[in-house]
Amino acid sequence: MGLPRVAGFRASGIASGIKAEGADLALLLSDRPAAAAGVFTRSRLPGAPVLVSRRRLRSGHARGVVVNSGIANVGLGSAGLRRAEAMCELAARAVGCGGRELLVASTGVIGEPLPLAKLRRGIPAAAAALSRDGWPAAARAIMTTDSVPKLETSRYRVRGHPVRVLGIAKGSGMIEPDMATLLAFLVTDAAVSPAWLRRLWRETVEATFNRVTIDGETSTSDMALVLANGASGAPEVRGARSPGARGLREALLEVCTELARSLARDGEGATKLVTVEVSGARSRAEAERAARRVANSLLVKTALFGQDPNWGRILQTLGAAQVRLVLERVEVRLCGVPVFRGGGAAGPAARRRAGARLGRPEVEIAVHLGAGRARARLWTCDLSYDYIRINAEYTT
């Protein structure tokens, strides 16, 4: 395998002192202008970095991203915007590019100002540390209460050119005293037109990061960015029929799927990764609604923590989801074991078998609604004592 690298990209992660300890500042940089696209939180109170990066992406190009953890730069109005711009400016000066060529992201405490003095010292150090092998350090520097760094790679070939895709993400940790944030940054040496990259990225995020739900919360700072710099030498992808279009789509999907699953697996207090599959829905929207309802149900999540094959709670949640279902055709399977089918419960043997399988680190709830052909899938985690501990025991 070797170290994860992507042609023309360098990365770094260092400790700047924004956090009391550990790395908290990352730089990702392309040696040439790259096509760039982003998907952002739908919150009506987005953080300053979201506003700044969204605006800069209108050009369809960027050279890199500067990211800090520890303070989210949210809730401070125009003062926050000025600090987000200043952070980009400091980074641009340190790496020698235009100030508008960099994107910015922050995650951490809200309502506190970004400490520019620390960034003035930290950003040049992060620039000096940039390296082709800096991705694991960058993945660590963007973490908040994530328990492990998240980094995934994929590769494919187009007309003899090897193309690489690499992604890092941080999740569903909370940072005192505030909120979960999803940040994901992908880089590839594929050549892609900005218009196609924007479309492809929206589809990829919808199918992967938007399929993760930890506790039904939406952060003010969520952001997923992709940069494609063309350094592989492969021909430019401009649409679905371009050479390499399929390879690119699959590689992005693969990296983002693995990152999304890592985020769910590492949800706060999680003891298991849970996949919720809903099929047999009347429409895609109803499949999605039913899956979200099941994935966010506290009763279902606590039952999974307790390894209880409780189809009753799943049925109750489906009943409340206001989707069409035909009880006689409804089927609920837990880790492949049917526990409710055709309007009746499976016997105690099936229940026991399902209960034993719920002890695995990856479990699956599959529901067929019997009302149509649409389906949806989500990843989530269980709800444990540790979620309460992490989120209640911080006291100001």
Add this chain to the structure above:
Amino acid sequence: MGLPRVAGFRASGIASGIKAEGADLALLLSDRPAAAAGVFTRSRLPGAPVLVSRRRLRSGHARGVVVNSGIANVGLGSAGLRRAEAMCELAARAVGCGGRELLVASTGVIGEPLPLAKLRRGIPAAAAALSRDGWPAAARAIMTTDSVPKLETSRYRVRGHPVRVLGIAKGSGMIEPDMATLLAFLVTDAAVSPAWLRRLWRETVEATFNRVTIDGETSTSDMALVLANGASGAPEVRGARSPGARGLREALLEVCTELARSLARDGEGATKLVTVEVSGARSRAEAERAARRVANSLLVKTALFGQDPNWGRILQTLGAAQVRLVLERVEVRLCGVPVFRGGGAAGPAARRRAGARLGRPEVEIAVHLGAGRARARLWTCDLSYDYIRINAEYTT
């Protein structure tokens, strides 16, 4: 005060053996036909008792209600319907009325058949135990994991006639292995036309029981019923201008408000009753959506458990609620203390004061959105280790 009584009504609560221990069967009976109305779960998978009682209420009249706890009679299709009908029939025979004059409710485990043999012995015993003073026993017999029985009364006068309103309810307990159910039964000796009672009841439930949210779940068995038998001798209320109309409305509201607050206070694992007030919304619907989002937010509920005056989590939740808000005019108060106002956080002194007040058994989150004049209120509770324990530690 004396014992809670309502003219012309009797009640009882006994142990029939459906539960391993404790009372589990209640009868409520009027000595004459009463106007009756009901509001039921919006679940698409309602239990058999919901279907039977809803159908019977089309007549606008009923004599009483037979209720069991321990088994919910949900998820068994036509076999469940037959057992719910049989339960009414047994009760009608025991009390000497027509089988179609009784309503039925069940709460408890889903997917298991109602044990008719136990009901055949228990229902005559419950009928023999009927008494004017049987309300506390009935309130206890409908409990599942509620920690206390819930009974409230009110009274008013119309042209010299004393009129009484009495209600019992059970909440937000879970019963192994299944779900929270809200059951509420009100009786009054007011005389009310069925049409007016239906309208008044819908409004009352909307303003009280529908303002409670424990964990965002909707049960398959939720049901709130009211019976008005006219035994007070007061003139019949047929509309808003009838004599006594205002007294009736206020007494129903008072009893249901107190019951609703008890339900929230006694939510599973709750350590405090939480009132969420949203004002300054663009519309009633947006006020309601914002309040529900805050009341159901795991991050907010765990912060309350931890007595953390965390306005950041409240702002985040409001941002995600997709309602209009004007940040410069947004105000967040915790137990009366402003902690965020006009786009900025209050100082550490206010935070400390708010934190201290969050230790009280009843706390309030008040949010002004700065976008209009609409408001909404909800009652909920915090989220503690005990919620996880209650809901995870049952294993089949």
